[in-house]
Amino acid sequence: MTVQRTQALAPCFHCGLPVPPGTDYTTIIDGEAKSMCCPGCQAVAQTIVDGGLDGFYRHRDTASTSGDTRLAAESHLADELALYDSASIQAEFVRHISPEQAEATLVIEGITCAACVWLLEHHLGQQPGVEQFSVNMSNHRARLVWDPSQTRLSTLFGEVLRIGYKAHPFHPNREEQLLEQENKRAIRRLGVAGVGMMQVMMMAIALYAGALQDMEARFVEFIRWSSLVLATPVVLYSARPFFLTALRDLRTRHLSMDVPVSIAIGGAYLASVWATVMNTGEVYFDSVTMFTFFLLIGRYIEMQARHRTGKAGNALMDLLPASATLLQDGLEKMVPASELKPGDLVLVRPGHTLPADGIIVEGSSAVDESALTGEYLPISKTTDDPVVGGTINVEHPLKVRITEVGANTRLSAIVGLLDRAHAEKPMTARVADRVARYFVLAVLITSATVATVWSFISPEDAFWITLSVLVVTCPCALGLATPTALTAATGTLRQQGLLITRGHVLEGLASATHVIFDKTGTLTEGNLSIQQMQPARELGSLNPYSIAAALEQASEHPIARAFQPFFKLPASSTRVQVNAGVEGEVEGIQYRIGKPAYAAELYQGSTPAQPDRQRQWLLLADHQGPLAWFALDDQTRKDAAFTLSALKRLGLEVGMLTGDDSSAAKRVADELGIDTIKQGVSPDQKLAYINQLQASGASVVMVGDGINDIPVLAGARTSIAMGSATDLAKTSADAVLISSELERLALALLVARKTRTVIRENLAWALMYNLVALPLAAMGFIAPYMAAVGMSASSLIVVGNAMRLSRLPRLRRKSSE
Structure with missing residues (x-):
């Protein structure tokens, strides 16, 4: 039924406002022409329909189609959204940059693909007063910058709702609930695909063996039907996201790998069903299930990395007390x-x-x-x-x-830095998207051409030959070329104590030009220890370690932990002086330990000069004068010097970024042979320095361990957190050095370079296979079963080559190391 467009007071199907008399703006939705009040609503509605998001309209206001009811409902919704204009509510998630500029972090519910991100950014970016609206696909957070004097926040929330999504002020609990739901769905799909693949592959082996040994027809038919039953849940449930994405891609005219993947899985499955039912031709259930399972594995790993990214900022905000x-x-x-x-x-x-x-x-x-x-x-x-x-x-x-x-707050500013760093899409990802689009287009054009040509030459063979082309050009080997090598290398490094949490790490390590280290907890152990005790006078039977430890038991300062191994004697009448030291009695004698000036007050003499200024010295004194000096310092890791030397031999430049502005930073740099050092820098200064390096063409690997390193870990192309790092640093980093042995970092660089070589070999083989097999399949020389066997063989070669990465390379050592 066609909607009448001549009624002056008829509501706009999109926004609900009255349609002005004499207008004729319509959009076809669910097969019907729907009236729109203006070209803007018509354009947005058409965009929603083209993006496959018209379900928004089907689920909107289903209780009534009355114009009055709809306007009343929208009025009630407007009242609810108006709450977000309250200053007290905005204080939780809105930061006022200036009187004309405010910034808010939102979480968007309902995003499923990159098309959703485009629609949101395109629509909100055109609203009055909006200066920037960017959506991070990895964690579904949005950064909104707008002028409050031109547009109310409630209006912008309403615009998000109008195009089928829900915007909420960013809150860790709501986001984690959405991530948990997505994770459960992915595990279920992966489990079904894995079980189905194992069972179908066992039957396929029997079927191939039977073809060589003339198996009886009734057994062949039984195996085929059994394979059909087992493969059907894999295709209809596990592979469902591929089909949905492919349909959306076709509607938005944006090709992705899911289009040929869906055609290959769907085509091979339907052809196998036909062959099973009609008891003729070949079946490809093994290829269908195997391909689905491997693709799901790769996407699950990608999803896990995205979830860790989202939870990092959530945990950071949890530092604030309730x-x-x-x-x-x-x-x-x-x-x-x-x-x-x-x-x-x-x-x-x-x-x-x-x-x-x-x-x-x-x-x-x-x-x-x-x-x-x-x-x-x-x-x-x-x-x-x-x-x-x-x-x-x-x-x-x-x-x-x-x-x-x-x-x-400062903590919120660091979260903002983290979100902005994650929102930046790497150049390699953009290049990969473009290459994949051209590859997909070439496969589709080739298949269509083959189908057209053979429909004239031999119509009865056109379908099977076209299917052979699709199967033989199925990007299975191409799809496995990189993941299998990365998986093998990742497993090898995992056994060596380096846990890789994001897929681009090995690529980043292989092309790295700079390795930048944090100091405390990374190049050093991260704990104060007594480096030296130097007597200030004849000690006799006195044990200065025991006396100092007895005094420090009264303090909660980290310095006190350095004396913990020597806690033996009790102390009485202890008194802690902030930023000075500790005073107390041990075995009836009064002592002080701390800064030299503080300790000198006890014997009322001149303040002695400390032995050197390269370390932190504490003075232990009694009423008679100085007793002993204690040198405290954070010692460098045992393998730090060798690791940095190995990195330099591999041709990398080594630097250090630290928030420590004391002389200890320069001493550590000199000890380890680091020429480039930036000390006393804040988290945002660290990120700015890394961005400056990368803008100049450097490929940076950042190694850190603290919460202050989170923004720079997120901003560097490749980031590694130490095993002793905070949980927040680990979740923000691309890899975690579980063993905390820096030597593994140099080993990882060698493995990464070997992985790059193996990936290139795999891609070269996959390309050569397609170049040879495609013409043969197009000319009808390769039957579908031969195409399936060839595809499987090609995949096995790729996997076998990747297994070479299980052998560890060796690090060269100089005789002096």
Whole structure:
């Protein structure tokens, strides 16, 4: 039935507004012409239909098609969306860059493919006041930058809803629920494909063996029907995403590998069903199930990497506490941290986490900022010093005046850096998309040409010859050429203690030109230890280690952990002086340990000069004078020097980025022979430096271990986290050095280069096979079963070549190492 377009007050099918008299804008939806109020609604509706997203209209307002009811429903929805215009709600996820510019992080529900991303970005980007709207396909988050004076946020949320999606303020719990659902679906599909493939392959072996030994017809028929029963769930359930994506690609005129994959799987399956039912011709159920299973394996690995990316930022936001102690009129009140406002006064007790950014108004303490800076030593803070949300107060209570909350905090800024780094699509991925499109187009054109030619030459053979062409050109060997080599190399490196979590790591390592290291916890052990004890006077029977350890038992400072192995004697009357040291009595004698000036106050003498300035020295003293010096330092890893030397021999440039601005950074660089060093740099400065290197043509491998390294780990082409790194750093990195042995990094570079060679050999073989087999199949010299055998043989050759990567290369050592 055709919708009447002459009624002046008829509602627009897309937006629900009245259609102006005399207009004639329509879009064919579900076979009917639907009235639109303007060219804009007509264009958006046509885009939705072309993208295969017209299900949005079928599920919208199904209870009633009345114009009044629809307008009432939209009015109610507008009231709900208007809540997002509230300043208190926006404080959680909106950051105001300037009075004319605001930024929000959203999570979009309903995205299934790249076409969805294009539709969202295209539609929202055209809205008034929107300066930027970019959707990250990897984690379905969107970054919105708009002018609040021109457009309300509720209006933009409504525009997202109009084209069939739902936008929510980014919240870790909602996103993780969506990821969990996707993961369960993928595992079910993979399980069905795996079980089906194993059973069908066993029957195919019997069928091939029977063809050579004249198996009885009744057994052949039984095996064929059994294979049909087992392969059907694989095709209809496990391979369903390939068919859906192929249909969407055809509608949007955007070719991808799913188009020939779907044609090959669907064509081979239908031909096999026909051959089974009619008891004639060949069956290809083994090829269908095997191809489906291998493709699903690759996509599952890709999905897992995407999920880890999304969860990294979620865990980062979990550093903030759920509650805070608010001070009002001299009284303490526990409130949710999310309700804090700039100007509030909060009390942060020792061991508690700061709920937001602020300034200390009363108190002095040491604050553990390792979550943001990666440095293990707490920083001394006193009145008027700024503090950052997510850091930990170590020693004494602090009263803090809140300055920034929600999306404006430093922690949220790091999350923003992480999201922007992940949103950047690598050049290799864009090139691969273009190459795949041309390859798919060539396969389809070739198959269509063969079908047309043979329909004139021999119509009864046209289908089987065309199927042979599709099977023989099925991108099975091409599809396996890279994944099999990567899988073999990944397994080999996993046994050696390097866990690869993203598919591009080996490619990035093979082409790497620079390796940049963090210092603390990466090139060094990450823990303070006593490097040297130097007596300041005759000690006699005194044991300075035991005395110092007894005093340090009263402190929670990381320095105290360096003396933990020597805890034997008790101490009394201990008193910790912030940013100075510890005082107490051991066996009736009063001692001090800490900074030289602090220790000298005990014997009221001049402050002695420390032995050198390359390390941190503590002075132990009593009433008689200095007793002993202790040198504390973070020692370099045992294999660091050899690893850096091996990397240089492989032709790579080595550098160091660290937040440590002390002399220890320069000492470590000199000890390990590192020429390029950037010290005292913040997370965003690290990312800027890496981006500058990569913009100049460098291929960078970043190795780090702290939360402060998350943005740069995400921004580098290839990133590796140490096994001792924080969980957040591990989830953001492309690989994890589980063994924490740096020597494995140099080994990984050799394996990566060998993998690149094997991939090139595999691709060359697959290309040569297609160039030889395609003309033969097109001329009718290769039967479908021969094409299936040839495709399987080609795949086996590719897999066998990849297995060479199970043999480890050897690292050359100099005689001096």
